Amino acid sequence: MAKYIIKKIAIAVVTLFLVIFILFLLMELMPGSPFNDPKLTDEQKQVMMQAYGLDKPVLTRFLIYVKNIFHGDFGVSYNLAADVPVSELISTRLPISMLIGLAALILGSISGLALGFSAAFKKGKAWDLICKIISIISISVPAYIFAILFSYYWGYKFKFLPLLYDFRSPILSSLMAVIALSIFVMGVVMRYTRDESVTVLNSDYVLFARSQGISKKTLLFKYVIRNSFMPIITVITMLLVGLLTGSMVTESIFAVPGIGFLLTSAVSANDYNVVIALSFVFALIYVVARLVLDILYGLIDPRVRVSGKAN
Numbered sequence: 249m250a251k252y253i254i255k256k257i258a259i260a261v262v263t264l265f266l267v268i269f270i271l272f273l274l275m276e277l278m279p280g281s282p283f284n285d286p287k288l289t290d291e292q293k294q295v296m297m298q299a300y301g302l303d304k305p306v307l308t309r310f311l312i313y314v315k316n317i318f319h320g321d322f323g324v325s326y327n328l329a330a331d332v333p334v335s336e337l338i339s340t341r342l343p344i345s346m347l348i349g350l351a352a353l354i355l356g357s358i359s360g361l362a363l364g365f366s367a368a369f370k371k372g373k374a375w376d377l378i379c380k381i382i383s384i385i386s387i388s389v390p391a392y393i394f395a396i397l398f399s400y401y402w403g404y405k406f407k408f409l410p411l412l413y414d415f416r417s418p419i420l421s422s423l424m425a426v427i428a429l430s431i432f433v434m435g436v437v438m439r440y441t442r443d444e445s446v447t448v449l450n451s452d453y454v455l456f457a458r459s460q461g462i463s464k465k466t467l468l469f470k471y472v473i474r475n476s477f478m479p480i481i482t483v484i485t486m487l488l489v490g491l492l493t494g495s496m497v498t499e500s501i502f503a504v505p506g507i508g509f510l511l512t513s514a515v516s517a518n519d520y521n522v523v524i525a526l527s528f529v530f531a532l533i534y535v536v537a538r539l540v541l542d543i544l545y546g547l548i549d550p551r552v553r554v555s556g557k558a559n
Contacts, residue, residue: 256542260535265314267531271524272310282326282518300326302520313524322528323521328513334525338507342529344418345499345506349491351426356433357484363434364441365472369464371446379438386435392497395428399501412503425502429495433487440483444476451475482541489534 282302283293297303301312316323322334329337367379402424403411410421448454454471462470496508503509507526514522 253543256539260539263535264528264531268314268524268528269310271527272306272313275520275524276306278518282520317528322525325519325522327517327519328510328522334521337510337522338525338529341505341507341510344504345495345508348422348425348429348504348506349488349495351422352429352491353433353484353488355426356430356487357437359430360434360437361441361480364438365445365468367438367442368445368449368472371449379442383435383439386431387439391428391432391495392501394431395425395498395501398424398428413505421502422504425495425498425504428498429491433491436483436487437480441476441480444479445472448472448475478545485537485541489530489537
């Protein structure tokens, strides 16, 4: 088991290293520079490039950046907040995105699990068809479409909720963003829960248990949930990462000062350090989540440890 865990950690470290390097190359290929102000002369731009070390070769800057990361130093912002440490910008916004993402994940997962399990037990009936339609719509329609609809009707027309994010009322002003993001989670969790539950319900040991007159409640908690647990948890964990990386437009609609809104602003302003740091944070969250899942698979299923692979 120790060898399996070490192997997975090594793969995670190499992956993060490659992510940073690729980000540096992409930033190098992007048109323009962080200093695109037309009021600046070419000489002034050159001086600023030298002051920030952007005139050095990509490989040199990459090695310096990796070294600084180990000290928690992601450099400073060039445009969004001149000379403010990027780590400070992220630390003030990451908790907001995390709270909204977790709230959307919990809301979407609970509703998706409930609908998915109920659809499995009603397979082939009207309720199963209704759940399928709900799942298709919630997965197919982007979250920002729901966000725009909620913003117009609940925020602007009927004024049920604050139209934009307000630090004085963070929970109430985040509600529309949470619901908009949770709809996709609900659809995905519902689909996977329903499919996994149907597979379990059609298995021989469950069919035998049903023939013995075991109640639906016992079937649900003793057989269905237990045997569907890991695949569903895998999906839910990956959705959490997607909520952080995919909530950029939704955060922009409601002016939520999270990392998604910060990333869109940084890309528009060519603020290299902010873009690279946020992309690294997204990659780190994904890699760590995947690493934890792989280790859990190894602990639960010995076959995974032997083969060295996780589903």
